[in-house]
Amino acid sequence: MMNLLPVVLTAIVGILIILSFFIPHPIVAEPAQVLQDWAIVIVASGYVLGAANVYKINGEAAIKQQKDWIYKWVLLGSMTGMMVIGFFFSGGTQFLGDGSPFKWAYDYLYVPMQATMFSLLAFFIASAAFRAFRIRTVDAALLAVAALVVMVGRVPIGNLMTHGLPESIQLPTMANWLLEWPQNAAKRGIAIGAGLGVMATGLRIILGIERSHMREEA
């Protein structure tokens, strides 16, 4: 009984949500909307669990002075600092208002730090391009040629280099062709495969065949 109840509930909820995609009548739409509201609350609760997990994992490592423990103190200190500023020193629900300390920390700490982390990618890509991108096989050669055409064809210098040539062999045209046809065919194949997989897994869960999420074997 303890195991049957979650399976039955999963089946009812799953079928209701699927039906709501096709039947807009309130008999189906209203309960589906309520379930979606619950789903939003459950996902939001995940943030609380996530924060607790960060404290637990990094807190232990920091206290035991494991590898990179100093950075874990920085992480915990920054996270706690942002929360304290947001909860207690930024006007409650108006914490994102102009001039609030939380907004200041967002604008002048969070934004530049995130942008910096992402921009470092450019430097590492350049370094990796030199050291790691080796054409060892025919497949790698095809990949390299496609990458070079797209990289140059998607920026103005590609346009400048080939604008005197017939349009069909200009770099921007070739880059767009690669994106729209060969790349698209591969992406569509992957998407269809993934979609079929999701549908099969969903059906297995709804029908109670797949129970690994309940720590049970199928």
Add this chain to the structure above:
Amino acid sequence: MAFGDTLEKVDRRWIFLVVALLVVIPLLFPLRLPLAVSGPARNFYQAVEAVPEGSIVVLAGDFDPASAPELMPMTSSAVRHLFRKNVRIIALELWEGGPPLVDRILHEIGDEMGKKYGVDYVNLGYKSGREAVMPSFGNSFSRTFPNDYSGTPVGKLPLMAEADNFTKTALFVNISAGYPGTKEWVQQVQGRFDVKMVSGSTAVQAPEIYPYLQSGQVLGLLGGMAGAAEYEKSIEYPGPATKGMDAQSSAHMFIVVLILLGNAIYFSRRRANR
């Protein structure tokens, strides 16, 4: 070989320095390289252009500061283009780090173009729940977002009285950096609520959108800073993306040279070893 050995052992900080110079110098001294508008970017422009004056458009800004240099220019251009056509905007965000960025764009361009908050545009702000928020939002804007970004009940905002779901809107503009983003909006909302949709995304994510572009589920696509620059050219308002394209051109060319150089060394060494 000796030259190849020297190059291969070069301290990577020299490569970092060259990348930095190749990015900074064109930003300071623009080369103004000619820019061609690609088909997907032209379609994005035309989809916005086709929106009737006075109608309502939903704009979802699903990104955070990491992607801001790529996505903020296209968000600004889309807002400017829509406001120029007197189209009203309902904005929302599903990434926790991004709402102040979208809010800043709406207010800056709104103030510049004499638009009034609550009447001409509304920012509903952030809702946690990721993909789960999308179908709920499609069913009812006000139920999913009872308050706007600054906590004002949406019932007090005149614009929100005119549209509570996608049936009263003319277009859905999604600017996204990943999950949840365009792919999920297509899967959860576009077909189900019969929404006309365009997308702006990071260059890394853009190839993911192409199948939806070709099927007509997404009407137009701006891919990365290049897409943003093409859109700026289309609306005849050059901005930060146009400025950034020279820097991106030089950085891309440098990476191409590095790939070719790295492989030239690799092949010469392989031949010597035989």
